[in-house]
Amino acid sequence: MKNTGTLKVTLPSDREVALIRVFDAPRQMVYDALTKPELLKRWFGPHGWSLSVCEVDLRVGGGFRFVLCGPDGRTMGMRGVYRELSPPERTVHLESFDDFPGSEAQVTTVLVEQDGKTTLTATVLSPSREVRDAVLKSGMEHGAAETYDKLAALLASEVAA
């Protein structure tokens, strides 16, 4: 399995998942890629998925609407509302999946630039398990043993630290 090893996923609390990733680009560029529909369409979604709908109303109180189309004609719709926009360093938005109306998660994205590289930290605060389940249901084809090994390594490294 390919693993670039650059994406860190942590669980700061039982309701939060945090993603940390470094990009070799200035912060404004990353901010643009996260907020402009013509750029989002070119990267958002895993391999085999693409955005068939990508509407963004980039202002506080405005929102976005995404529909991801995947293999076998599967679709996954999501929408959100912007709570805070501080370009190019911070955004806060609420997001929910179509399959689970009313189950909004709050996502805080922070961009820090150093030496031309940008570190993105996205913290997803989920009010309920439905949001997590939406992702869970999007396909669980991974071997449990393999992933269990990874979690074991994660736990071990944390204890060692």
Next chain:
Amino acid sequence: MNASEQLDATFAALADPTRRAILARLMSGEASVNELAQPFSMSQPAISKHLKVLERAGLIERRRDEQRRPRRLDARPLADASAWLENYRRFWEESFERLDSLLDEMKSQQKAQPPIKRGKQR
């Protein structure tokens, strides 16, 4: 407990550093409550409380017949939680790999553009 409640219980159990340390210890084999309490400056009742949370989440088992070594790890809920995390990680990892390519392209486009507006050059 349905799958969703199970996942909830697993993540809640994993949210605490002491409980993660207990699980890490149990990965290397069964242990008694005393042995589990040893690395922590905690009372046995405090450790027992953590063990109850882990038991409720189905992460550890108690062996009734063996008082001395009553706890061992049950990997299944951990595997489910880990599979969930793996899915989540993969969604973003693959998206971010595509974003890397896009950013490279944006950078080279920016370089190709002259920094200030000039007249026509041949």
